[in-house]
Amino acid sequence: MTPIRGWCPGALRPMESGDGWVVRLRPQGGRLTSAQAAGIAQAARQHGNGLIDLTGRANLQLRGVTPASHTPLVARLRALELIDPDIASEARRNLVVTPFADAETDRIADELQAALALCDLTLPAKFGFAVDTGPAPVLADTPADIRLERGADGLPILRADGMTRGQRLSGAAQAIAMARWFLSLGGAADGRGRMAALIARGPRPENAVHAPALPRRAPGPGRVAQGVLVAPEFGQMTADLLEAISELGPLRVTPWRMLLIEGLATVPALSGLVLSSEDPRLRLRACTGAPGCAHACAPTRNLARQLAPTIPDGAILHVSGCAKGCGWPRPADLTLTATPQGFDLIRNGRAGDAPQQSGLRPHELPGIL
Numbered sequence: 001m002t003p004i005r006g007w008c009p010g011a012l013r014p015m016e017s018g019d020g021w022v023v024r025l026r027p028q029g030g031r032l033t034s035a036q037a038a039g040i041a042q043a044a045r046q047h048g049n050g051l052i053d054l055t056g057r058a059n060l061q062l063r064g065v066t067p068a069s070h071t072p073l074v075a076r077l078r079a080l081e082l083i084d085p086d087i088a089s090e091a092r093r094n095l096v097v098t099p100f101a102d103a104e105t106d107r108i109a110d111e112l113q114a115a116l117a118l119c120d121l122t123l124p125a126k127f128g129f130a131v132d133t134g135p136a137p138v139l140a141d142t143p144a145d146i147r148l149e150r151g152a153d154g155l156p157i158l159r160a161d162g163m164t165r166g167q168r169l170s171g172a173a174q175a176i177a178m179a180r181w182f183l184s185l186g187g188a189a190d191g192r193g194r195m196a197a198l199i200a201r202g203p204r205p206e207n208a209v210h211a212p213a214l215p216r217r218a219p220g221p222g223r224v225a226q227g228v229l230v231a232p233e234f235g236q237m238t239a240d241l242l243e244a245i246s247e248l249g250p251l252r253v254t255p256w257r258m259l260l261i262e263g264l265a266t267v268p269a270l271s272g273l274v275l276s277s278e279d280p281r282l283r284l285r286a287c288t289g290a291p292g293c294a295h296a297c298a299p300t301r302n303l304a305r306q307l308a309p310t311i312p313d314g315a316i317l318h319v320s321g322c323a324k325g326c327g328w329p330r331p332a333d334l335t336l337t338a339t340p341q342g343f344d345l346i347r348n349g350r351a352g353d354a355p356q357q358s359g360l361r362p363h364e365l366p367g368i369l
């Protein structure tokens with residue numbers, strides 16, 4: 001098994017990181033039973049370093065896996081029905097389902113997963129689908145290329161990312177046909193490419209006349225109609241925390257680095273959870289950093305915690321232990337990247353982008369931010 005470098009690892013094809021291999025799981029339909037969640041926690045403890053990340057595409061990542069532990073880990077996860085038949089199927093099943101899915105949305109997501117499993121499409125690694133047909137659209141800020149969502153009239157539509165309007169949705173085959181349309185027009189000429197870039201070059205899907213419903217802001221931690229949203233600090237859980245959460249009910253995985261515990265009525269006071277949507281730690285992103293990661297030039301999370309009160313409302317601060325930026329691969333309002341010479345400050349960019357200031361010491365940062 002050779003791990004890939006890049007940003008699209010799976011369970012069958014892990015990614016190498018500073019603290020070992022990262023094994024990414026895509027729960028079917030964005031759901032985990034209590035037994036599956038407990039099994040993941042136990043597997044992370046036994047075959048990884050016991051840390052589990054939540055990602056911005058509603059996946060889970062087990063960290064610190066080794067070449068020797070990967071095979072028994074996959075066997076354990078397969079027994080939990082969390083593993084696809086092969087690497088191609090795993091890569092293609094790149095969809096995010098709204099955590100507020102109703103019965104109709106679950107049906108649409110099931111149909112789409114089944115259609116993706118049967119089709120022969122080779123899509124770019126980051127090409128994905130968003131199933132956002134719940135009571136209110138909440139995935140507008142979640143990256144996706146093909147969106148199944150509510151129209152302004154309440155009926156489901158299919159919208160190519162980059163279009164302001166979509167087609168009336170008739171079934172999952174229509175989403176597969178749109179992916180085929182993307183490929184046929186050279187959307188992934190060199191194996192890469194995104195729908196919005198194709199749309200920007202001029203092509204338009206037919207009959208895209210239906211406006212989407214107005215998107216809602218993602219909620220913070222706390223009660224929702226389906227249960228309780230809980231936010232692990234930095235989107236990362238220990239195996240013990242995930243095991244404790246698994247005992248509270250079945251889970252839905254969100255793209256906001258939170259878990260929805262179905263049917264729960266009160267917010268659980270578990271150590272390691274951010275309990276209030278006012279907590280400034282929700283504006284922080286930080287990778288493992290030193291000493292956990294061999295590549296890190298400095299510790300990250302304590303610094304991020306110290307800087308949290310200085311971050312303006314609505315802004316994201318990303319503290320990265322090196323230029324790889326594992327903790328937040330997207331641009332952030334403020335990014336601090338540790339280097340051997342101190343911290344680089346990057347405004348509106350990623351950890352590896354050109355900095356506006358360099359060589360900053362931790363005690364200087366509160367004044368500068």
Ligand code: SF4
Nearest residue numbers: 018287293321322326
């Ligand atoms: S970004 Fe962080 S976790 Fe990733 S390799 Fe660098 S220091 Fe390690």
